[in-house]
Amino acid sequence: MDVVVIGEPLVEFSASVPLTEADTFHLSFSGDALNAAVAAAAAGAHTALVTLVGDDEFGERLIAFARGHGVDTTWMTRGPGSTGAYAVGADPSGERAFAYLRAGSAASRMGPADLARVPLAQASVLVAGGITAALSPSCAQAVRYAAETVGGAGGTVVYDPNFRSRLTTPPAATRFLTDLAPHVDLLTPSCPGDSLPLLATADPREAALACLRLGARAAAVTRGPDGVLLASPDGFEHVPAVPATHIVDQTGAGDAFTGVLAARLAGGDRLPDAVRAGTAAAAISLTGRGGTGTVATAEQIDRLLAASPRP
Numbered sequence: 001m002d003v004v005v006i007g008e009p010l011v012e013f014s015a016s017v018p019l020t021e022a023d024t025f026h027l028s029f030s031g032d033a034l035n036a037a038v039a040a041a042a043a044g045a046h047t048a049l050v051t052l053v054g055d056d057e058f059g060e061r062l063i064a065f066a067r068g069h070g071v072d073t074t075w076m077t078r079g080p081g082s083t084g085a086y087a088v089g090a091d092p093s094g095e096r097a098f099a100y101l102r103a104g105s106a107a108s109r110m111g112p113a114d115l116a117r118v119p120l121a122q123a124s125v126l127v128a129g130g131i132t133a134a135l136s137p138s139c140a141q142a143v144r145y146a147a148e149t150v151g152g153a154g155g156t157v158v159y160d161p162n163f164r165s166r167l168t169t170p171p172a173a174t175r176f177l178t179d180l181a182p183h184v185d186l187l188t189p190s191c192p193g194d195s196l197p198l199l200a201t202a203d204p205r206e207a208a209l210a211c212l213r214l215g216a217r218a219a220a221v222t223r224g225p226d227g228v229l230l231a232s233p234d235g236f237e238h239v240p241a242v243p244a245t246h247i248v249d250q251t252g253a254g255d256a257f258t259g260v261l262a263a264r265l266a267g268g269d270r271l272p273d274a275v276r277a278g279t280a281a282a283a284i285s286l287t288g289r290g291g292t293g294t295v296a297t298a299e300q301i302d303r304l305l306a307a308s309p310r311p
């Protein structure tokens with residue numbers, strides 16, 4: 001297995017107006033874990049999504065959706081409970097506003113025991129994130145167990161802190177991050193979205209240094225259109241964003257970045273090259289609606305990289 005993603009796929013109801021006004025929604029499937037898994041699979045990696053989905057109609061549809069996008073669904077297990085969902089609309093400033101319908105979902109009951117049969121030790125790269133860790137104490141334990149198992153077997157652990165104030169608090173998420181970081185090869189906080197609540201800084205360099213101080217081997221601090229600051233004990237490297245041809249929806253750009261980065265690391269790319277591929281995939285994801293509306297293929301990523309001048 002190249003890439004294993006652990007987390008909660010969600011049914012996505014999206015509207016282009018504020019949720020207080022929306023009465024018509026577009027239905028799709030998203031969530032950080034699904035977005036990353038679909039992106040990694042489309043980039044050519046054998047990718048498994050490890051999760052529990054509900055024993056309802058949406059659980060069945062989610063598995064079919066993931067399979068249709070080339071994801072290995074062997075460890076997408078059904079129920080008991082319901083499939084999580086979110087509604088996303090625009091807030092008055094044009095930013096995305098999320099409303100979750102996921103409390104007590106099947107995925108939030110996942111724990112280390114659900115991972116016992118998953119061959120984690122064979123994974124080249126694990127992708128996990130702060131959203132999963134914030135779902136419940138058992139999910140936090142599952143993330144910890146997966147990171148220790150994959151890392152312990154020589155695999156690469158990628159952790160996207162993805163702070164969500166509706167799921168956790170800055171002190172709780174920071175505590176978890178601090179505990180996990182020594183088991184992490186690459187942290188991918190966004191700045192300032194994650195760095196401000198979790199690392200108490202809006203400065204990308206400070207954020208990267210804070211990640212290394214926590215014990216992570218490297219950090220890729222994502223900065224929206226300003227690209228990525230990559231930091232490792234070897235030093236800093238700025239990787240510019242690939243300009244998007246047009247922007248339909250920002251949802252999932254960070255997840256596409258992480259998924260493709262993981263796929264490329266599993267394929268043997270050096271970290272800066274994998275990051276560049278991630279920025280290209282993110283730029284392509286911006287042109288589609290929702291987290292999985294437009295998913296970049298390996299060929300599209302390579303073509304876009306070839307057309308984007310190296311700094």
Ligand SMILES: Nc1ncnc2c1ncn2[C@@H]1O[C@H](COP(=O)(O)OP(=O)(O)O)[C@@H](O)[C@H]1O
Nearest residue numbers: 190222223224225227241242244253254279282
């Ligand atoms: N407007 C944009 N134009 C081009 N690339 C973008 C844009 N917004 C995001 N990206 C790409 O997606 C990556 C992740 O975006 P970012 O906003 O930092 O994270 P997140 O989506 O997790 O909040 C960025 O590092 C960049 O490569």
Ligand SMILES: O=C(O)C(=O)C[C@H](O)[C@H](O)COP(=O)(O)O
Nearest residue numbers: 030031032251252253254255291
């Ligand atoms: O909030 C959650 O729990 C979700 O999973 C919703 C979204 O699908 C992703 O989180 C989007 O993430 P970005 O890549 O930061 O745009």
